[in-house]
Amino acid sequence: MRRALSLVVAGAALLPAACGDSPDARRPANVTATLSDQIATVVTVRWTTSVPTTGYVEFGATGKLGTRTPVETTAALDHSAVVVGLTADAPAYYRAVSAENGAAVAASDVATILTGPLPVGLPGLTKTGDGYDGFVIVPILGATTAIVMINAAGEIVWYHTDDRKLDFYRARLSVDGKSVLYNAAKISGEPSAASELVRVPLDGDPAKTTSIPVPYLAHDFVEHADGTLGAIAFEDRTDAAGARVRGNKLIEIAPDGTQRTVWTSWNCFDPATAPGDDPAQGWTFANALDFDPAADAYYVGLRNFSSIAKVNRTTGACDWVLGLYGSTFTFAAGAARFLHEHQFDVHGNRIVVMDNDGAPGDVSRVLEYELDFTAMTATQVWSYTANPTVYTFVLGEPIRLADGGTFVNWSTAGQMERLDAAGTSVWKLNTDAGFAFGFQTIANSLYLGGNTP
């Protein structure tokens, strides 16, 4: 245990129950804070109460606190909460709070603990603009391989590395709010039989870190609300001539560990008639995955087809395909076409796509289309190119935000941007040379799977 100290800084507990004539049995006592051995910015706060209560921890960079952990779900005498989102090598202020029906009824005094430094090797990040106020959970690729959480100020507030000699391409907060999930895989050259989906707890405890072996994982995975994982992987078959055809499959791993194949490339395409355009990378080369719970459907990006397919989760059939090869949509006249796309975001009858190679020259861009599901036409309605232009030869992900803005990750260019609804860049994050971003998850909070407690 690296450090454990709990120091009273401010004695003003403002909650009524804290200042009565007799001690409030609900008031947190014996409050201690401990830095994680693995992650120097993560603090575990423990406390006790004299009667069973539920509680949470308020914390922040100043005595004003401002952020909180989720309320415990079970009343108890012994309590703990993992505090994440703190900056490195800085004092963190916190207090334990007892709650009834979600409302605070008693609190400890505010105390402070000094977080530790970040480990050597993480990239330097440069933030410009203030137009983003959330977090980014993202793999780092290049000179260092790691999973990090980055705050709106461009500071790394959480990190995790492992030495399995694989790359990480996607990171997500788990839906149970307790862990970070990522895929450890290899997409350059031969895929890895040792690839895994890894679950690391927020405090980084290696004893609680688990992984699910899924051979030949590809770039992306999703987690369903019930904890089921869906992931894309490579699958090899032989054609009539005995030659290897490297397609893809979509695998689901149920919470009980049961695995099933939901879909394969062969469900929707025939390599004899739709060979794709880059056989050195395989046949379909699926590289991106989203899930639409309302439609109970997956969206699968197919790099070598420059297409995106909507896959029926129950039947494994392709409901539609948008793109260059196998498309069931017709592009409206004048629509820019995407080439070797990576991630995308379907929202209603719109889709934004990271177009890695479709623009003239080595310039990547985001394209948005309006989809007419009756006429089966795709009409380009928007595009965005960074200024100055950047090129992400692989990966890259746009997300349409609720306010009409867009979050764009130009992965291998080491740049992320937050655009407002008018398409103006209002926040930008850049890495030093030598580092790239994997697929990202953005979140308002690092708890509850990204939802503010």
Added chain:
Amino acid sequence: MRSGNVHLACLAVAGLALLTSCGDATQSQGNILLKDENNYRTMADLTIPVVVTTAATDADICWSAIVDDIQCHPVSATADLDNVSLLRIAHLSQDQVRGRVADGSLSQSDVSGYVDFQTDHTTTCTKLSSLSFFGTVIDIPSQYIESDDYTYLLLFSKGTTPGLGARTMTFLQPSANSPNTKIDAPTGCGMLDFSADLMSLTKLSVPSDGPWLLDWRGIKRDGQGNEVPFQKIDGVSVGFYANLTVADLQARIFDIELIATNLYDIKLPGGRTADLATATDRKTGETFPGFARTETGTWMLALTCSKCQNPAPVLLTIIEPSAGGT
């Protein structure tokens, strides 16, 4: 000015002040506190030669002429060079690239293409078309083109981490008017005009007998005046130079590791503090014995960053052992 409440709160824990802080993230944790005034000042200017070759055409790349690096230290073209890499940089002129390489401020978004070739340590030539990345080779007709939008920088490096360990370099300039298809890598000595001012800094006072808990969270700028890359600082070195003066060290700044009588190192996992008592002799592995010496000489301390684009120490200062600390 702090509010009264905070001030009172700090007073309330005055007895515990050594263990915590009251709102100041830069609370020191050592008895030897480094400040910007202790740091050296450097000036770096690169002159990178240009090789013009036929645009959109393959070329032979040879590095047998490399005999020293940009710091003028000897280099074996076969044994010491592990990687040949080509960076295509967008939106920056050769002069702008030269400046960013010199001060280590090249951003990943500046780099619009990267391919490399790992040497076999026997031959000293390859083809431009042999350079690749993640299995994807350079597409010379479309990616090695004459364009005002791109600057091409060819690096010859120790190690294979992109952007690190460059021993020498040259710009490539594709031109439709050039018949040249041969790239002979230039040797490194003479490219870098580097000077360091060790005479103007405030010497770092350290207690002769310890403890020597060094704390650098107070520094704001590196020797070149750039922001300090705190999370990349991965080493502390303490050197003793018998019978040499500060002026001698300044004059031989490229050789500062080579001419030390004793050099003691600490490898850091991170952080902004280090205990010099844990340093070990680079040659013998013996623990740092302290600053007591029988011969006259000069003590130097450096904070180093092995993974930075710029290999110069982030901080370099002259130590003045005395009765007290800072």
